[in-house]
Amino acid sequence: MKLTAIAAALSLVGLVAYWQWSGRRRTGWMVLAGLVLVPSAYFAWRQHTLELRLSEVVEQVSGRTGANANCQGFMREFRLDNNLGEVAFDGKGGTSTTAQVRGGVCSHLRSFIGGGAADPSEDQTIAVHVLTHEAIHVSGITSEAETECVALQRSKEAAIMLGAAPETARAMGQWYWNEVFPRMPGTYRAKECFEDGDLDLSPGDGIWPRRNLWSPAWKVD
Numbered sequence: 327m328k329l330t331a332i333a334a335a336l337s338l339v340g341l342v343a344y345w346q347w348s349g350r351r352r353t354g355w356m357v358l359a360g361l362v363l364v365p366s367a368y369f370a371w372r373q374h375t376l377e378l379r380l381s382e383v384v385e386q387v388s389g390r391t392g393a394n395a396n397c398q399g400f401m402r403e404f405r406l407d408n409n410l411g412e413v414a415f416d417g418k419g420g421t422s423t424t425a426q427v428r429g430g431v432c433s434h435l436r437s438f439i440g441g442g443a444a445d446p447s448e449d450q451t452i453a454v455h456v457l458t459h460e461a462i463h464v465s466g467i468t469s470e471a472e473t474e475c476v477a478l479q480r481s482k483e484a485a486i487m488l489g490a491a492p493e494t495a496r497a498m499g500q501w502y503w504n505e506v507f508p509r510m511p512g513t514y515r516a517k518e519c520f521e522d523g524d525l526d527l528s529p530g531d532g533i534w535p536r537r538n539l540w541s542p543a544w545k546v547d
């Protein structure tokens with residue numbers, strides 16, 4: 327899809343250039359080509375810059391160099407069944423380096439970033455959690471229950487990378503734990519997922535979902 331779109335755009339640019347310089351100007355067609363090309367270029371650029379930003383998060387949270395995020399959207403089509411995001415598993419315990427994210431989730435992430443990552447909506451909070459959840463899969467965890475439990479403790483790292491203040495990021499993880507996690511299907515809720523449980527990444531610190539592990543090195547401008 328992406329290559330087809332780029333090829334079509336380049337052909338159109340070539341055609342306009344040919345009309346312009348061959349002396350056979352076709353103004354009406356050239357205006358029409360501009361009306362297609364300009365918005366297309368804008369949406370492609372917008373999606374590309376968002377994916378770059380989200381890819382940094384997936385790479386950092388997963389710890390896998392070269393990991394990236396793909397958004398469903400103008401330049402990219404893929405099936406996601408009913409999921410908000412997906413990471414392909416190879417059936418032998420390995421996972422893909424690509425987090426595939428539903429277009430609507432990417433839209434909420436875009437508005438979260440655009441709003442300065444302050445005062446996040448519920449949809450934006452869930453979107454940050456979904457991105458983190460997929461990043462945890464990319465790190466090599468295939469169990470949904472374990473992935474979900476690790477993600478709800480580490481989503482604050484993703485929120486901070488996307489611009490949130492540490493306190494905002496912590497509150498987002500807390501809200502997810504209180505409001506969304508209890509409503510998740512059983513396959514997503516590990517019985518070891520509680521403060522000081524086996525899946526507590528920082529047991530004994532008296533804080534749940536987790537102490538803020540933000541490191542200044544993760545700050546992304």
Ligand SMILES: [Zn+2]
Nearest residue numbers: 459463470473
């Ligand atoms: Zn999952």
